[in-house]
Amino acid sequence: MSREILKVESLKAHGLEPVSFLVSHGECLAIDGPSGAGKTVLLRAIADLDPAPGQVFLEGVERNAFSGPEWRKCVRYVAAEPGWWEETPRAHFESRGGFDEILVALGLKTAQLDQSLRQLSTGERQRMALVRSVFDKPQVLLLDEPTGALDSKSSKLAEGLIKRLLKDGHSVLLVSHDPAQVARLAKRKLVIQDGKVREAAVRGARR
Amino acid sequence: MTQTSYVALTYWDLAFAAALILINGGLSVAFRLGIERTLFISAIRMTVQLMAIGFVLKFIFAQTSPLWTLGLALVMVLLAGREAMARQTHRYKGWWAYGLGTTTLLFVGLLAVLFGVGVLIRPDPWYAPRFVLPILGMILGNTLTGISLGLETLSTSARRERAAIEARIALGSPRFEALSTVTRQALKTGMMPIINAMAATGIVALPGMMTGQILAGVDPVEATKYQLLIMFLIGGGTALGVLLAVLGGARLLTDDRHRLRLDRLMEEK
Numbered sequence: 001m002s003r004e005i006l007k008v009e010s011l012k013a014h015g016l017e018p019v020s021f022l023v024s025h026g027e028c029l030a031i032d033g034p035s036g037a038g039k040t041v042l043l044r045a046i047a048d049l050d051p052a053p054g055q056v057f058l059e060g061v062e063r064n065a066f067s068g069p070e071w072r073k074c075v076r077y078v079a080a081e082p083g084w085w086e087e088t089p090r091a092h093f094e095s096r097g098g099f100d101e102i103l104v105a106l107g108l109k110t111a112q113l114d115q116s117l118r119q120l121s122t123g124e125r126q127r128m129a130l131v132r133s134v135f136d137k138p139q140v141l142l143l144d145e146p147t148g149a150l151d152s153k154s155s156k157l158a159e160g161l162i163k164r165l166l167k168d169g170h171s172v173l174l175v176s177h178d179p180a181q182v183a184r185l186a187k188r189k190l191v192i193q194d195g196k197v198r199e200a201a202v203r204g205a206r207r
Numbered sequence: 208m209t210q211t212s213y214v215a216l217t218y219w220d221l222a223f224a225a226a227l228i229l230i231n232g233g234l235s236v237a238f239r240l241g242i243e244r245t246l247f248i249s250a251i252r253m254t255v256q257l258m259a260i261g262f263v264l265k266f267i268f269a270q271t272s273p274l275w276t277l278g279l280a281l282v283m284v285l286l287a288g289r290e291a292m293a294r295q296t297h298r299y300k301g302w303w304a305y306g307l308g309t310t311t312l313l314f315v316g317l318l319a320v321l322f323g324v325g326v327l328i329r330p331d332p333w334y335a336p337r338f339v340l341p342i343l344g345m346i347l348g349n350t351l352t353g354i355s356l357g358l359e360t361l362s363t364s365a366r367r368e369r370a371a372i373e374a375r376i377a378l379g380s381p382r383f384e385a386l387s388t389v390t391r392q393a394l395k396t397g398m399m400p401i402i403n404a405m406a407a408t409g410i411v412a413l414p415g416m417m418t419g420q421i422l423a424g425v426d427p428v429e430a431t432k433y434q435l436l437i438m439f440l441i442g443g444g445t446a447l448g449v450l451l452a453v454l455g456g457a458r459l460l461t462d463d464r465h466r467l468r469l470d471r472l473m474e475e476k
Binding site: 047048049050051067068069070072073076077078079081082083084085129132133 | 368369370371372373374375376377378379380381388462463464465466467
């Protein structure tokens with residue numbers, strides 16, 4: 001097993017200079033930069049949601065060796081504002097079970113799976129979307145402001161879940177506007193500014 | 208038989224009837240609607256277009272040549288394809304803007320004519336323009352409505368439901384699964400007009416073709432049989448056309464990496 005799980009090489013996301021970097025097993029790499037700098041664009045390019053020249057490798061295998069859907073089952077983008085297409089959260093899960101533990105870890109109740117999505121709060125929907133995105137255990141998670149709509153208590157729970165995933169060897173690319181949260185989860189970060197991407201250490205990193 | 212006698216109209220009859228348009232004109236002037244000019248131009252256009260097509264058809268019917276029939280049929284398909292494109296708020300970029308509707312209409316028109324004229328009605332010769340062209344026209348007109356409604360629904364819903372579609376794609380759904388909700392909406396919307404027309408036919412309105420045959424002296428029951436045949440052809444043609452166009456549209460809105468490609472739609476003018 002190679003040490004790095006994800007290798008990005010000269011990836012040219014829209015409006016950004018080509019970017020190269022590595023992410024190790026169990027590592028959280030933060031992505032920083034002002035609004036509109038292209039953080040979401042970069043995550044979407046890695047998930048192959050928008051066409052972007054360049055190469056991305058998962059465990060040494062280039063993404064074109066995967067079909068698009070296969071790639072996204074392993075390298076999963078989680079949008080800041082989740083999209084829904086059925087009435088209840090449960091209808092969005094392919095599997096019948098296996099996510100109760102994650103639900104509880106995020107402070108949600110099993111009964112809420114069958115509630116109408118309109119009855120759930122924005123924060124509850126965001127946590128449901130997190131459950132939906134992690135329960136089938138993708139190797140790399142691209143989290144776009146995963147705690148943006150959460151209160152501090154729920155944020156802590158979400159962070160706990162992320163830490164557990166990292167411990168299990170999953171890797172996370174994290175866009176977050178909370179420096180304290182970034183310091184708790186990541187040692188390194190990519191800083192995007194004016195189309196340029198540079199690597200930096202996270203100040204006060206506690207991991 | 209007296210009921211089969213056909214009464215020919217003179218140009219004087221038409222001129223008298225045309226005077227009725229003056230009522231519309233008077234209405235526009237009296238209430239200052241400002242539509243006299245448009246009304247006048249529309250009436251002239253209608254007269255010229257219909258007279259022209261009358262002479263063209265008379266000429267082509269006299270030839271009874273497969274080539275002439277095919278030629279006019281192709282012109283009809285191309286015009287219908289152009290109309291299907293003109294009705295879209297967000298057209299596809301490039302050749303497909305025109306190609307999707309036209310290809311579908313060509314395929315459906317060909318199939319419906321071959322089936323309707325070649326298998327069911329079987330005139331002699333089978334390519335007799337008197338049968339082929341009116342049937343093609345009715346098929347194209349109705350399929351065109353279905354296709355443009357279906358494609359319009361597909362592109363507007365895909366734009367509106369973008370977050371949901373991309374959530375499915377990000378979770379690893381293949382493109383047609385990710386688009387299934389909007390595809391279903393588009394298929395349903397595209398097929399509604401013909402289903403509604405079937406339900407209303409005979410009660411609310413007597414279809415134009417049947418009325419025409421009755422005026423020309425055909426027995427009403429025979430005219431009804433023809434009308435039913437046409438309605439079934441139109442129903443099948445519309446269903447097939449809407450299916451092909453919407454699935455083709457869904458394919459164009461995604462790429463071989465199963466990404467949603469709304470950038471392939473033009474912005475609203």
